[in-house]
Amino acid sequence: PYTYNPCSAKERAREFALEAMAEDLQRLEALPGNYYNFHPGAHVGQGADVGIQMIVDTLCQVMFEGQQTTVLLETMAGKGTEVGRSFEELACIIEGVAAKCPELSDKLGVCLDTCHVSDAGYDIIHDLDGVLDEFDRVVGIDRLHAVHINDSKNPCGAHKDRHECIGKGYLGNEEFGGGMQVMQNIVSNGRLCSLPFILETPNELAGYAAEIRLLRSLQQ
Template sequence: MIYLGCHLTSSKGYENMAKEAVSINADTLQFFTRNPRGGRAKAIDPEDVKRYIRIAEEHNFGKVIAHAPYTLNPCSKEKKTREFAHMVMTDDLARMEYIPGNYYNFHPGSHVGQGTLAGIQMISDMLNDIIKPDQTTTVLLETMAGKGSEIGGSFEELKAIIDKVRLKDKIGVCMDTCHVHDAGYDIAEDLNGVLSRFDDIIGLQYLKALHINDSKNPVGAHKDRHDVIGAGHIGKEAFKKILTCPRLQGLPFVLETPQENLAGYGKEIKMLREMI
């Protein structure tokens, strides 16, 4: 089996997110830990968290994903930008312990001219500084489309980061279908080949979650523009293969498609369940 969900807003609280997920027949979800542009996080209400956990347990939720703000760049050439990423991620990982045993996903960042090797070192240095042995949260590196100077557009770059992280049981990968497609991995025509390459380079034991998004661009475009399932260049048939792939069973699959409202995500989840 797999777990299906979408990105929901946490501004109304954890309990509300759980109720919204249940209302569209989702059994996982993703949320921003704070405003996606950064800034101060809303105070956590422990009673709200307890109500969320009760609903999640009643409806057999799989692992859920918290997403770091897009503005974080742990390999920026600006020291204050790196320090901001360090501060936010440290705080977020402490907050994640209110819902223990889940995932925290982030974009590795852009080296902005410093070079890939320098960027990889900065990212791994930060992870080694903030990841603690007693945390229950697994930190996920997201696969990227490879645009500009961003790091994570190849499996080799993600492997290089993981190799430098000391607490390897606290690190994993979230594969974004749009991003890997745009990076040049042809998951539409050769899903098993892409997964085998991931396994050879990184190891499938590190693949913890998927963002399932179609792409507005052809394979290898390095653009990163999400589309609704079946409307883009990956295509509906490819997603049926992804959803039913034996190597991906048990993982949370989260939609980040350009839907206007919750009902739109509900329709997509219904369509995906029918594929299964």
């Protein structure tokens, strides 16, 4: 649900996010055990603290005790006023929900997007384990439930959020300082390899098939 913004400065936009997310989660009860991934939103000038509190309030309203779906906050690239550009911001959301509605805490987690997290400034090219160590320290590795596996059109710390096909961007291409070893490290990492991986590259069906074959061939 990329169009939702639960921390918008516009009241109607926040209401729409709340209504739609609540409806989505109710519908997902028919498909137990799934993940519901969303972009936390953009505070559009209100400040990150205000945005985080709005997201917490929305989650506490749309989630419910006993739900069978786990809600995932996506790591963001940090373009504009996006919330979730750092592990600390994601942790603040999770901690806010846990404090306000502790019964919902175990149904809240994180999806790590490789393009986003690199664009946000985390060096997964040279220090993937160090980045995961930091995630574990700040958020808790037990909160990490899924990976969006993407290359990036921009270098680490660019805050751009432009996905690229595997092997053609700054993560997977040696000319840009990355390489296939980077992708191999991601898909083979002991803390990631058992998680679901979702491909979100700018490709067509045949290209996706080739990328999936490539990524599977790299996994050790």
